[in-house]
Amino acid sequence: MRTFDSFGHQIYLVGGCVRNAVLNRPLSDIDLASDALPERAMEIASEAGFKIIPTGLEHGTITAVANEVAFEITTFRRDVATDGRHAEVVFSEDVKQDALRRDFTMNALYCDAKGRVVDPLGGLKDARDGVVRFIGNPDDRIQEDYLRILRFFRFTAWYGDPALGLHQNGLAACAAAAQNLDRISKERIGSELLKTLAAKDPAPAMAAMQASTVLGVILPGADTKSLPLLVHLDSEYPPDPLRRLALIGGQDLKENLRLSKVQDTQIKLLRSSLQTPLPELAFRHGVQFALNAALIQATVLEQPISASLDSVLTTAASQVFPLKAADLMPNFQGPALGExxxxxxxxxxxxxxxxxxxxxxxxxxNGGAKDAD
Known part of the structure; x- marks a missing residue:
């Protein structure tokens, strides 16, 4: 940032890293925005000794690598045309124009090299108040990119104040445009839904997603009515989106959400294990799987979690079956031995x-195996 400043260009930290910093939340990707055109940004960064990757020049983005960490630098932009997923942009020198093309006010925050926050659209107050508000007209923002429907629920789950509920204009716009989600790839839909379910308490946002018909469009048959109880029961454990997805269910999860084979297998196994004793699950599949199953079982049966659950599962998972094939030979041989x-x-x-x-x-x-079978 000091390098760009020294060449007379504006450059800001932008988006999620600024939002999370002002909320004292962990940071992940650090993105930057500048008035320097992409070619000029490459010249400046190269002259300063940074490795440059022309990530997306047509969209105004380059990547500068510093100390083996990649930072995306994107030229200020404004949209001139959109098709519901991709935008045609022109470059700008105005940070406010760049802010106007973003989705929510809390994501339109910028910060200079001295730590001063630039807030063109009132996003700082919304972030601190827990208000997930579309920039300008929600219908317009959604028509620019229909994935923003799902992002609205995800950001509400992660950053919204539950006492305020969902922003009504945004919710109405999402409901009105829900059928357009079939224009979004199922991979992106699955990613957004899993991120939503990974929030500390996604239940209110997921209930609103179902009530607005959005959930039914992306995952027919899913039902969130038991999710609040599961969230209550699993509050002492790290959030697990697959555990929560296994509970709410839905038709053809793998196809509709493009789940991996591993994810799909785990969810199917969880949903088929409701009658299996927990020690057996821990022994066969490990502590984490058995814990997920225990939480789902307790939710379905509306029962509390046993205080000794962790100990029981850990003990069961550590067991080693003592009997070997050699212990039964020659009394049993071949397929009968395995059975x-x-x-x-x-x-x-x-x-x-x-x-x-x-x-x-x-x-x-003594015939016990035969009798048991």
């Missing part, structure tokens, strides 16, 4: 992991 081992393992789990290899071998030879 007896499977039944014996289930029996060992049900009896609290207490039986020794000898106990289990005797049980199998």
């Amino acid at each position: 007896v081992l499977r039944v014996a393992e289930t029996y060992w789990i049900k009896t609290g992991f207490q039986l020794s290899a000898q106990d289990l071998a005797d049980w199998c030879r």
Whole structure:
């Protein structure tokens, strides 16, 4: 930033990093905006010794690498045409014009190298008050990019004040434009929904998403009515969006949200494990999976979480099945041997992991495996 200042150009930190800094929240990506045209920005950064990557020159963005950290620098822009997903832009020298093309007032915050916040649109007060407000006319902002419908709910979940509820004009605009979400890729939809569910308490925003028909458009069959209870029960644990998604359900999650194979398998397994004892889940799938299942089970059954849950799951996950194939030979051979081992393992789990290899071998030879099966 000092380098750009020295060449007489405006340059600001912009967007999420400024918003989170004023809210004392953790920062992730640090983006910058400048009045320098892309080619000039490349010249300045190169002259200062930074590695330059022409990330998106047509959109005014270059990437400067400093100490192996990448920083995007984007020229001030204003939109001249949009199609609901992509915008045609022209470059500008006016920071306010750049602010006007952003989505929410709290994201239109800029900060100079001396730490002074530039707030062209009143976003600082909105950020501090927990108001997620579209810039200007919400209908216009949404028509510029329909993904902003989902971003409205995500930012409300993360930054909105629950006591205020959702901004009514924004909510109405999202509901009115919900059917246009089919123009957005399912990968982007899935990413936004998972980010929303990763908030500390996404229940109010998700309930509003369902009431406004937005959730039904992107994930038919999903139901958020039990989500507040799950959020209450899992408040002592790190938020897990897949746990919450497994609870609200929906049709063909993998296809509608473009989930990975691993994510889809975990959700299907969670939803099919409601009747499985928790120690068995911990032993077979690990503590975290069993914890997720326990929280979903407690939500569905409307029961509290046991104070000893963590200890029970940790103990179960650490167990090692003592019986080996050699312990049962030659009494059992081939496919029958594998089946007896499977039944014996289930029996060992049900009896609290207490039986020794000898106990289990005797049980199998005495017909226990056959009787249990």
